[in-house]
Amino acid sequence: MGEIKSKKTSGTTGEDPIDAVPGVITTTSGAISNFLKKTKAQDLINWGRKNSLWFMTQPMGCCGVEMIAMGCAHYDTDRFGIIPRNSPRQADVMLISGYVTKKYLPALKRLWDQMPAPKWVLCLGDCSISGGPFYESYSTVQNIDEIFPIDVFVPGCPPRPEAMLQGFVELQEKIKAKKDLGTEY
Amino acid sequence: MDARTIIESLTGKFPEIISETEIESEIRVRAHTDRAMAKEVCQYLKDSLQFGHLCSICGVDYPKRNEMEVVYHIASYDHPVVLTLKAVLSRDSPEIESVVPVYWNANWYERETYELYGIVFKNHPDLRPLLLPEEMLGEWPLRKDYEGFPNKTARNLV
Numbered sequence A: 001m002g003e004i005k006s007k008k009t010s011g012t013t014g015e016d017p018i019d020a021v022p023g024v025i026t027t028t029s030g031a032i033s034n035f036l037k038k039t040k041a042q043d044l045i046n047w048g049r050k051n052s053l054w055f056m057t058q059p060m061g062c063c064g065v066e067m068i069a070m071g072c073a074h075y076d077t078d079r080f081g082i083i084p085r086n087s088p089r090q091a092d093v094m095l096i097s098g099y100v101t102k103k104y105l106p107a108l109k110r111l112w113d114q115m116p117a118p119k120w121v122l123c124l125g126d127c128s129i130s131g132g133p134f135y136e137s138y139s140t141v142q143n144i145d146e147i148f149p150i151d152v153f154v155p156g157c158p159p160r161p162e163a164m165l166q167g168f169v170e171l172q173e174k175i176k177a178k179k180d181l182g183t184e185y
Numbered sequence B: 001m002d003a004r005t006i007i008e009s010l011t012g013k014f015p016e017i018i019s020e021t022e023i024e025s026e027i028r029v030r031a032h033t034d035r036a037m038a039k040e041v042c043q044y045l046k047d048s049l050q051f052g053h054l055c056s057i058c059g060v061d062y063p064k065r066n067e068m069e070v071v072y073h074i075a076s077y078d079h080p081v082v083l084t085l086k087a088v089l090s091r092d093s094p095e096i097e098s099v100v101p102v103y104w105n106a107n108w109y110e111r112e113t114y115e116l117y118g119i120v121f122k123n124h125p126d127l128r129p130l131l132l133p134e135e136m137l138g139e140w141p142l143r144k145d146y147e148g149f150p151n152k153t154a155r156n157l158v
């Protein structure tokens, strides 16, 4: 995957009809983005990405209530370009906002798979980081970072909306510095 | 109807089946029932003693006595007495007749008691797990000898 194939006009055996077209260069999207990463254009792309982090409204525990408060007018995430979306297909950021139960994990994985890349994950609250108050429960999943590539952990039970905003700002810094995990995902 | 009349009526109707009755206060009474007749006792409570509201069903595990208990809390819309009805089951094969035909809301209570304790409610219309995933069926996490608690946590923080 990802290498550029170019074919000369003459001397082809013509196994593939596309290969046989003279002067055509076939490639994959991976090759283009790999090429772009080496140039200054990536800085521009990252600048655009970091300023339009749309997150998926998918509250899972009590932290989800704070997450909704964060998206509303009082804390006003819009000024950072962070807008709540209802569909995973329109979202860039998934917030794990609360306890992940064993029953909910398959649904969460499915939502994650439905999001188009590049995509990032934020862990909100003690529950999603380490289990929190439910750390010894028979029904919660521990160590969620083994399952999703998590960029920022925001501790607290629940973290205040300002803290969540701070988490987003940290994520923006990471994207700007090209140190995030989500772009590569 | 007060607590004493209720207990007298219950023991009068089922002398062999109701045992260990106790009047804890004016509004709380307690009774043990034989497990085979739990449904009939509930039917009598509902029809003749105005106990129209089933508050909860839960299980208790006693590994030392090798017993399990099903506890019904039954209240009324017409008088203030709340009855705690208990049925003792053997721990090796905990089985009891479902009370869904008497109290329709017992459906989900019994499903939950089933998934957490493994108490089988016979003739339940749809006995499958309510809150736990299907894979956890058979682990019975609220039994005292359950071992499956996670012990590796907060690894990424220390």
Ligand code: SF4
Binding pocket: A061, A062, A063, A064, A097, A098, A099, A124, A125, A126, A127, A128, A132, A133, A156, A157, A158, A159
């Ligand atoms: S971290 Fe606290 S507030 Fe957040 S989901 Fe867990 S218990 Fe609720």
